Structure formats: structure tokens, C-alpha cells
Amino acid sequence: MAGKPKLHYFDARGRMEAIRWLLAAAGVEFEEKLLESSEDLDKLRHDGSLLFQQVPMIEIDGMKLVQTRAILNYIATKYDLYGKDMKERALIDMYTEGVADLGEMILLLPLCPPDQKNAKLTLIRERTTNRYLPAFEKVLKSHGQDYLVGNKLSKADIHLVELLYYVEELDSSLLANFPLLKGLKTRVSNLPAVKKFLQPGSQRKPPGTEKTLEQARKIFKF
């Protein structure tokens, strides 16, 4: 167990942010090697460090892991955020994948052609209010417990709360009719490790800007 995990990505949320949230919520200190140019990415590729020539990549426990879900699942298992048995894991996976589906729509929004953007935003709002938030509110209502699965904090809660922050950034009124989700968001945000991560100066990344999008285009050549 040599040293802190080391995250390789560029200086933005992208596909690495969910990993930063999970490590932070687990109370795990991590280092970041931020890619700044396409040459930095080329170097990692030529090193043989990236199984599929892509980041995110994380150096952890002697492995160079790529693929967001592989990384998240490993961290969750290691830090006991993945339920107590396979049925709990199934629920955690199901909820996590729902979060990822909506999260992906929000993540890719900046890449949307300008003439399609309004339609995309409308779709995101509609899915948020009619599909995803009701599903999770219903889960919390069904058992009345503090967390989504097994009455214990899991990766599902952390991913969902992260998503709720992004939904709030998009349009704070979207959370209006979901009291249990608001309660979860508050509860998880008040956990000491999460509270710390939410404060200025942490490794949490701000929303993307035109500038970060340009940097991404430059580094990843798209």
C-alpha cells in the first residue's frame, strides 16, 4: 500500500470528478498529475500507462487503472462503500448507473452544437424531474432510512449527491419537489470528509468554462 493514489487527468471535472468525490468522501488523500498539453497525454500513452490510450487513469496499490467504473468500483470496495453482500451491490450498481446516465447527459452538454443546445437542456430537465429524481426519492421513501442502500453510506449516495449539486447548478428549482433527496444532500454534505471537500481550496473542480472546453479540445484533439 505505497503512498497516496495518483490521479492523471486534466484540470477540470470531466470523467475524473466522480472519482475525486468518492476518494474525498472516503477520507482518502490523493495526488493529481494534471495534463496540460497534448504532449503530456502522448507521453502517458507512449509509457504504456494507459490500457486504452485514455484517461482517467489512477495509480493505486501498484496498478495503473483506467476506465471510470473500474476505478470507482475498486475504491468503493477498498473503503467499504459497496454494500455488505451481492444483493446490496446490485442495488448500488443499479442506482449508480441511473446517476451515470443523467450525469453523462450533463457532462456532454458543453459539446452539444449550439443549435441543439436548448432541446438538449429541455430533455435533461425533463428526465431529471420525471425519471431520475422521482426514482431516487421513491427509494428513500420506501424504507425511510438515511441512505439509499442498507442503512449505510455507499458509493450510490456519494454519486447521487454529487449529481444533485450539478442539477442545482443547472437549475435549482429542479430539486424543489424532492424533500428526501434534499435531506440526503444535506446529510451527506455534512459528513466531515465531504464537508471538507466542499470547501474552497479542496481538490474539487469548478464547473467547466469556455476556457476548459478549449483546453480539453487541445489536449484530447477533438
Next chain:
Amino acid sequence: MAGKPKLHYFNGRGRMECIRWLLAAAGVEFEEKFIEQPEDLDKLKNDGSLMFQQVPMVEIDGMKLVQTRAILNYVATKYNLYGKDMKERALIDMYSEGVADLGDMIILLPLCPPDQKDAKIAQIKEKTTNRYLPAFEKVLKSHGQDYLVGNKLSKADIHLVELLYYVEELDPSLLANFPLLKGLKTRVSNLPAVKKFLQPGSQRKPPMDEKKLEEAKRIFRIK
């Protein structure tokens, strides 16, 4: 543990096929309830059976599981196809996700607008030959074992071999320079449960044709 798993989807490969492959490779008999009309999908939605109003959905061990990865991970864990510890699981996940990235490109190809199709196929071929197949060939070469992880069959092998069949359908020459992958494909295909699944009359689904695509668009209300 009441009865066989029951798969809810339409009668095509789509996002359910990898689940069919995994269950079949695990030697697990399963039932299928085919969605044939948009109304069938509406019924499932109104029943409250679909957490996010989507299929695939699998009824298994008292649960109505949705989300392909949740279903696959559960089946893999239950039937011991997920490695022996968390480090093996990490490798299996990493490999499975790479397979899924290429697999998704292939699944979505029929939905590609006609004027973009050739470019998309070229991109798929390029990624297959330069990114994905070399990565998996390298893994097999690195340890010289029969399977990707831990010298034992896992979901990673099954997902990869399924993908290799689709690559072959797209263009058999793509597999030309990957002897270890060809070996894995043959080896896994010869496992009794997989061999049976590969035979005509099994629950394995054929490639999507125009008719099937129209059916899918109708059922899922895709334009």
C-alpha cells in the same frame, strides 16, 4: 431462489445480448418475455417494474434489476465469474469497460444517419485494430494464460469473445493479426455451455436487420 431468471426486452440483441451470453456461459437457463408493441413497454412502466422506465430488466432472486452493468455484475458474482478478490475484479472491470466502449459503437451503428455511416464504420475499424484488440492481445501475451484474469474464466473473457464475434461479423480480416485473441475465442467457444449457446435454436439473437431496426424504433419510440 425461485425459478429461472426472466429477461424483459424486445426480440433482438441490443443491450440484453451480453446478459444472455453471460447467463448462457454460466450454464443458467433463463426465460424471455419479449416486448412486441409499445404498449407492452408501457405496461411494464406502469407496473412500476422499471426503475428508470427502461429495459433491459431481469427478474432474478426476487429483484427486478435494471441497468445492464448492475445485472451483469450480479450474475457474474453469483456464478463466480468475477475473479477471486478486489484486484482481480478491478482488472475484470477495466477489461469489460473497454469491451463495452467498442461494443457500444457497434450497437449504435444501425442508428447512425446514412451519410455518416461510412465514416463511423471506418472509425470502428480503426479503434478495433489500433486500440482495443492490441490491448487485449497484450494482456494475454503478458501472462500467457488461457484467460484474461487469474487463469480462470471470468465475465471479461465472455464479454470479449462475444465482441470478437461482432467484430468478425463486421469484417473478419480485423482479427487477422491477433493470434492469442483467436485462441481465446476458440477456447471459450468450445466450453460446453457456450458451444450450446452458439448452436442454432438457442436464445442467442441474430444481427439486426432493417426489419428488426424498424421494430425497435417502433417499440422504443425512436425517430
